[in-house]
Amino acid sequence: MKPYLRDKVPTTLSEIPDHTAYEAGYLVTKNAGWRNIRPVINLEKCVGCLQCYLYCPDGVISKEENKVRLDYDFCKGCGICKKMCHFDAIQMEVEK
Amino acid sequence: MKPYLRDKVPTTLSEIPDHTAYEAGYLVTKNAGWRNIRPVINLEKCVGCLQCYLYCPDGVISKEENKVRLDYDFCKGCGICKKMCHFDAIQMEVEK
Amino acid sequence: MAKEFLSGNEAFAYGIRLARPQVISAYPITPQTIVVEKLSEMVEDSSLQAEFIHVESEHSALSCAIGASAVGARAFTATSSQGLLYMAECLTYAAGGRFPIVMMNANRSTALPWNIYGDQRDSLSLLDCGWIQAYAENAQESLDLALMSYYIAEHKKVSTPFMANLDGFVLTHTYEVVEVPEAKQADLFLKPYVTENKLDLSYPKNLAFSVGPDHNTAFKFKEHLGILRAKEAIDEAEHKFNEIFGRQYTGLTESYHADDADYIIITLGSIAGLVRETVDKYREKGEKVGLLRIRYMRPFPNEEIAAVARNAKAIGILEKDISFGNEGTVYTNVNSALQKAGLSIPSSNFIGGLGGRNISEHEIESIFEELKNEKSTVSFLGIGGGEE
Amino acid sequence: MAKEFLSGNEAFAYGIRLARPQVISAYPITPQTIVVEKLSEMVEDSSLQAEFIHVESEHSALSCAIGASAVGARAFTATSSQGLLYMAECLTYAAGGRFPIVMMNANRSTALPWNIYGDQRDSLSLLDCGWIQAYAENAQESLDLALMSYYIAEHKKVSTPFMANLDGFVLTHTYEVVEVPEAKQADLFLKPYVTENKLDLSYPKNLAFSVGPDHNTAFKFKEHLGILRAKEAIDEAEHKFNEIFGRQYTGLTESYHADDADYIIITLGSIAGLVRETVDKYREKGEKVGLLRIRYMRPFPNEEIAAVARNAKAIGILEKDISFGNEGTVYTNVNSALQKAGLSIPSSNFIGGLGGRNISEHEIESIFEELKNEKSTVSFLGIGGGEE
Amino acid sequence: MMVNIRWHGRGGQGAFTAARLLGAAYSSHENKYALAFPSFGPERRGAPIQAFTKLDTKPVVNRSEVDKADYIIFLDDTLFTEGILTELKQGGKVLLNTKQSFENPRVLTINADSIAAEILKQPITNTIMLGAFASVFDGINLDDIKEAIRLFMPKKLHEKNIAAVEQAATQINRGVLL
């Protein structure tokens, strides 16, 4: 199962589990703040070779209709995807 | 240095060392009591091949004038020396 | 129930078999080995269905037990002395993770100097690590504790690992008559382990995680509550145990003529038998002395101690332990109980049995005599008091 | 003396360099790493002549130090938290062998849950293992302790390993102004290590041996005496230190307006600074409150505590620690000191800072307010009291 | 009165080095004291991090991170949001490395990136922001900062960083005027 953002952040004594055990894949913060540059995919150029999908350390690129899609909530802007794209379909742009 | 029997057995609080450190090779008891059979060397037959000396686990056989000598204080009567002697110079005898 | 002639180690192994652990991982160390050897025989002869893992060290023994417990299996390990120290990291880990593992510890002196005989420095030096700590007096209690331990450890309110301590050699290697319950009865007493504290293939979990400054206290507080609540679970277990097996235990402590005594020896483990016999002798002479045997060091019996001490003129704590640079650890704990209860009575510490030194009946008598001076002192049996 | 802007870790490393250890063996762990990294830089740049050993674990780190000390070399190691627990077996070993190794411990919470921040559960849970335990308040004291530690540990009457504790992050990673003594002066203060407790090629020894029941107590008693006598050695060291460097320390404890105070907070480590400031505020208002800072947990300052508590109406023990199933360990020890001195005054336990939780000035005030109730309670800062 | 400075940067940008240099520079004087510390924990490359400097005329004993700061300094404007202003004490100021300009008088800006590119030839702005701070904050002067750079940074970096710091001091002044 892919970890995903939850609404509820356990904080009170009773919400905190009795054991160091909790639901798998429970996310409460994003990683978008890590970026000062962001990858932008040019879907025109993308041929769906999936190299970016495969090599993204954060797994934020997913397959979509023979091309790829990027989850900016969790992309850290490392630039690997751009480097892996042999079709020049990804550009890194400065964050605003 | 070969460990050897000492007269003094430290027992009082002041004789006991301050650290877990003491003179090397300090013996206060013998092992003769371990034996119920004892090796007896027939010096006539002994040719000084030193196999018993070499293989005695307790090191109680020493070289002496081209033959060997046995320290009964520490021999345990295992019988290895007898087995190692190709010249039948060692016999195991029942202890009294 | 069958009557058998068993050593403490064997009795404990019989109790563990009745508890049906699913994973056993242990590493040999004198004087614990027999319990593990017995269990491996039981696994071999199929009288116990368990995975028996030959681990490479005690750290691995407890790590393995933690892994097994983390998937919801009932796990057992056993160790002693150096082994307990070598797994210290995992002790804290298991406690913080609230894994109800049971461990038998054969109380043994710790190096240096090396010594394989019984004293209680090993377990008492790790008293703070979050485990329930019980001390058995004899082989029967060892067996019964083994069975009860899982009931208590796994209790929903408790979820805390359990260390059952048996005095090395004088208890672990000494044979006596033991009643061995039947498996059927044991199954009535102890149900299979059910928990949400586990990795679960149908409901994935993340376990044994990090918690930052904000919430860390909450986890530690809950861990503390868990072990405090063991007290109720112990009462519950002992009550049920009595119903099924007809033997009643007495909770965190056992009082023997302590309630109305002027002079009380507080102690733990197998030496209590000899103290009890000595109390009888004094009582025959009409002297009001008593024994309070600590059965559990954690949770600590603060109330029980205060209750008997309230009427006493002096108490003596006899323990096989020294916290270097201060005093015996049991003594420190008992003193705190008195202090919190506002009881200002003389209490003295008698440190004995270190490295397996024998504690004689005569020495126990001399403790009672010493208590009559109504002073607070710390002394080593056989050596005496402080520096001078 | 040069004035430098250093973190606690760096200051400690500077102090160690002045002490000229011959063998350094350590394994990385947050928040200790910096002290080791600094020392490796010093070895690299030749400002320190020592063998620097990259060991494979903390058990090996201390084993290696023991080996070095066993041939008469001055040895240093450092660790924290999990690392301290992982080497627990060697702690007891070094103490029983009377090897005057110095170790810096960066106080950090212990897993589970994982947490890298500062609390004192690591060292306090291993209080009984026979080491001298000191707690520094700030970077200057860290440096000075590093240098004094060898003087004390190696003192003929002491021969006991020394653990210097620095609160993780708030002390180890926090930069402040520190006076750094010069090497020449330091050499006046601390002489090379000379001992008979070593393997010696000109006079062979057998070390680290076994001792059976008969004599074991004697060794344990001597070990106990050694650490008790550290008190004199500490006084001696601090006196000499003052002569040479012009800074005077105050032995096992440091009293700040505690002698005539009605309400006293007893605490240890870096939080003392904030308590001191709070005491100032109360004193300005004319309220008689005070601070007793414990500088050494072993040997334990029984007399010092009794002396200030004698005139107090209530005392509060503030510590970053909990012994699960009972109370904070410092509290237990302090209560025993009171009990032995026959002082029946209310004492309360305030457990704070677990897993690096901040202790605020406001909370310190609330402790003083709570003490005015003159009751004995145990509570967790931020959570409160017992079960309900 | 204690002055609290909070630094914001990303793992790898040197925010803590600046915090430390500031503390060292300030406390080099008689009767001036400082504490400096990073936000604790492992610093992950790219992750937003903080660092702290506390300055006072008596020894600083409160070792905790403070909620309300006198100055909040950003090495990177992608970390800045207006919400941060609520974390300022009254009269407190934000110092921001940015190309943009802000209307808010509590936000002082400087284009540290361009100074860095020009003088340091590297996108490292920590000492530049330190220089900017020194010219804004009365309690410290530029020479102390330069001295700290000489004492605590590798020798080969001295010259450039001192130049950058000087440049920053002039530019932030302009920033304030905006």
Place this chain on the structure above:
Amino acid sequence: MMVNIRWHGRGGQGAFTAARLLGAAYSSHENKYALAFPSFGPERRGAPIQAFTKLDTKPVVNRSEVDKADYIIFLDDTLFTEGILTELKQGGKVLLNTKQSFENPRVLTINADSIAAEILKQPITNTIMLGAFASVFDGINLDDIKEAIRLFMPKKLHEKNIAAVEQAATQINRGVLL
């Protein structure tokens, strides 16, 4: 009154097994209690060792090795010296496996080696000495010993050992008459 029995043998001779069988046999009865334990520590092959049995009509609580014994039993006469007699309680007896004869009425002898050779076909004398003890000590009868052998020894050893025990019981009686 408690009866203390001490066994002397060498590592590997089974002295402790005998001690344990005795305890089990005795305590199989209502209101009879026993403790049995070896001399603690690793048992080295060949090394002289001891084992202990304590018998009583109330639970035995004293777990320590006793200095003075009611019976001292030797599986091997090379371990015996006359000095040992001082470790007997008044009225106490030594049981000795030996070919020799002793004048001392406190020393009861039996040639267990020959019984072992004859019946067990192995030089193991522990059960034989146990049988001898049973016929000397009133508190226990031979049947209890046989039952303990059946319960605690591997099945294939039952028959021979029971035969050996019976033989021993008759022989030691003769020994006493000497």
Place this chain on the structure above:
Amino acid sequence: MSLTGKTLNEEEFFYGHKACAGCGGSLAVRIALKVLGERAVAVLPAGCMSAVAFNFPQLCFGNNAMISTFAGTASMLTGVEAGLRAQGINDFQAVGFAGDGGTADIGIQALSGAIDRNDNILYICYDNEAYMNTGIQKSSLTPFGAKTTTTPAGENIRGNLRPKKNMFEITAAHGIAYAATASIGFLNDFMNKVEKASKIKGTKYIHVIAPCPTGWGTATDETIDFAKEIVDCGLWYLAEYENDEFILNYKPTEFTDVETYLRKQSRFAQLTDEDIQVVRESRDKKWERIQKNYKVK
């Protein structure tokens, strides 16, 4: 059928973690879990990968996962595997992900024990060549010449003086059921090895090179490049051990220059030409032995 981006499980199991931008280790973990799927039960010791993923309430594994003690990866895996099996559960894969320090130093006792028992577990060492989570200290897998905080480079010493321990051959010397080396620069190879391993019963060990931009002093977008180059220049190799045999999976026709590889990383900045020659020679010596003892596939 061999695994590729197209055929790989689309689910993500390692997501939202706080690893550095461009972290190679996190890619190794992510990909391995995609191969193993939801019935992977993961154990991670202290180290970057656990530190970035288990910060309650931010829990970044979608499958079952737990942190182990630093020394206890393999022994906790053993317990997990035995514990599930003891409950009659068999369709799962117990997998460990440990760093180089956690594997080759403190964790080797437990790993060696698990291999010796032939426990049915998969142990993956992501090798970033130092203790990274604690801030780049030397481990026994730190290569010769690398600067770390405990092997500083200065006037007297130019970084780490010891060669890299060969965990692959050490596990092979245990007679392990399956061992392999890999690199995240060659993901298809890695994926297929993980898949192959998951189908073998007994203990499996995969050692995957996973560059760490933070510790190596490289740009975040170069991680994969270095993971490729280290193989191409011959300082790492792709191989397997099975049935008592070593197999080399890939032999570069010609090695690229190690100097190029080294000079780009700031951890090697201080190396002299002689140092680099030492690296080159030890590489050649290693390849001689590979040539001799490995079957080339």
Place this chain on the structure above:
Amino acid sequence: MSLTGKTLNEEEFFYGHKACAGCGGSLAVRIALKVLGERAVAVLPAGCMSAVAFNFPQLCFGNNAMISTFAGTASMLTGVEAGLRAQGINDFQAVGFAGDGGTADIGIQALSGAIDRNDNILYICYDNEAYMNTGIQKSSLTPFGAKTTTTPAGENIRGNLRPKKNMFEITAAHGIAYAATASIGFLNDFMNKVEKASKIKGTKYIHVIAPCPTGWGTATDETIDFAKEIVDCGLWYLAEYENDEFILNYKPTEFTDVETYLRKQSRFAQLTDEDIQVVRESRDKKWERIQKNYKVK
């Protein structure tokens, strides 16, 4: 000149100890010390050899010697070596004597670390094939089929099911300076290996088979016979590793029957003919590999 009974140092350094009669381990320690002489500084972990020799006030080493923690043989040796060197002392030999359990199980972390650092120490493992001091429990060097107290033989299981870990090849896979196997049945070979090792700088590992009559269930006078036979029947071999190369020192012209070897020991009493066939086949497989990978001298 090779060492023999005639040329060996006449001094005894291990004397008066309480090892069982006929103990093979004690012979290994005794002989090694006679080779190394009075400047040997010995470290022994918990185990039979320390347990029998260090009972204050009965101290049975004539040279400098100490007990280490069970896991800490190698790391304490490292400290001893570094500590003496730091004091300017160089003419000594730091030597460890550890049992099979202390070496291959709990001690392997420290041993692996010491080899990795190439510390100048000599580590001798006396292998009696089980944890003997605690009463014969299985270690990872217990051979297939052996009965121990933790691998009991009964209706369901016939003793230990796992093969013996190969410590010699594991240390070799570390690229150790020198490693060797030996047996106390071939004392001259053992003596010469100890002597050779003492002259090599760096880490040296010697693994010497040392039968234990108590644990093997054999007569006290047969110790040497078994130590010979285990080599003659091919279940053990005499070899060295040096300069990246394996060398076989001795190849029996024809193997004696393993069955004869096994049947005489009570630890193997329960083995069936099929079990023995398994032993035979695994021996042959091992020798095939030796044939292939070892240089025969």
